[in-house]
Amino acid sequence: MLKPNANRPPELKSAREIALMREAGKLVARALKICREMAKPGVKTIEIDQAVEAFYAKYMAVPLFKGYPGKTPFPAVTCLSVNEQVVHGIPGQRVLKEGDLLKIDTACKFNGWCADRAITVPIGTISPEKARLLKIGEETLQIAIDLLPRRKWWSQVASEMQRHVEKAGFSVVTSYVGHGIGRTMHENPQVPNYVDHETRKSDFKLEPGLTLAVEPMVNMRRPEVDTLGDQWTVVTRDRLASVHVEHTLALTSSGVVIVTADEGAFDDDSPAPVAAPPV
Template structure:
């Protein structure tokens, strides 16, 4: 989400509510698996988006991106951002090519509860530098998940995320941040992937019941971005590649629940209770 200067207190969730969010999270994970399977050279992003829309319809889930308000309502159920496009790319008839990297972001609401996740997909064989960009971005998200039950304040985690990115020679996007999530897709608090004077003023305590959509956006060179004339697509100003990954995660008394983890991290027939949900140690380590 676009960074705002108006902080609000987090909205904490109960264990029952977190379990309900996991049901939405499983659908989002399955939708992204569909995207990964389809994302091949010659396939258009519009074709992938249509498949996801049909998937949500079959499962009576509400896609949260389509119609999202802006200067023009967002026209699709997924954001499809290629190469220098950072986030909010609009699916189109553009065909994927060997060597592209595709960022796919999608969210849905099921039975009143939301989940949001993004992955970056290499199309065929990508350059070593693009592959390293994706790997570092995935590592940055995993750092946040691993540290969530070990720190007291979000800024402590954000500083480690930023350091990991910058030590790799890349840069963190600062114009867009993660967010709280629950009955609405965008709730408080804002979840930056970096630390500066303003984000320290908006810092929040890490406590059970906190549910966050953590989404590092990492540019290969400079952090500056701009929005194209379609009013949605965010691109790097220097037109160098960018990567983006995201998970919806919950902090509980028993650890971190990865709400949007792949279904393989949870037995299909397991009861939806906090003890049966995947934690950061039992969830899939693949964050894309």
């Protein structure tokens, strides 16, 4: 939600710590599965948020968005942003309708470790242009996953992400960036999805132990955004559609671990995560 302090170096994680983050990532993936199943025409966004809050409570996971500080504390455990809303949409009485694009972002802390993920879900049948926008957004995140172990500097990855978006005729939101993540939701480094003079100043080396929340936000036309009067909801200035996708990723000596991946998160035969007793 907010940019981390760029003056501090990234905190590298051990294999054990990444494995603990993966347990939090499984819960986030399962929460988003609930959201996908509920995201239908006629459903109110608050109903989705309440289901996720109940899910986190069941596993004694700490939702990281609710109460997040700002001019007013964020009031929900998910950010649910529709169509022209880019990020930080507040769940409420809005009813989803056929053709909407719903962005769902959520994060939790489990046994002291955090995971953060966002998806964009089409509501019913969406327009071909929205479908292409969603496809490009998801491909852009996949570019980051593919290139992390094959490049030396983050700027080399971000430039490829930006190039893919702009080649398709869309734009990268430059007002918000991804972030490091671990024991807290927002750690260093800042993780932009684009490259310019300023981001090159804070470029960082890609090395084993990095844990990053990579989250491209792609607008249909122009990159400019505004924040609404609720102090949270970010919308495209031209009020055209936007998509937002995100994974928590860990770079290891053997490749990339997708901390918030679906696989292994929904196996009914696997034991449920167990929260550690309070210290």
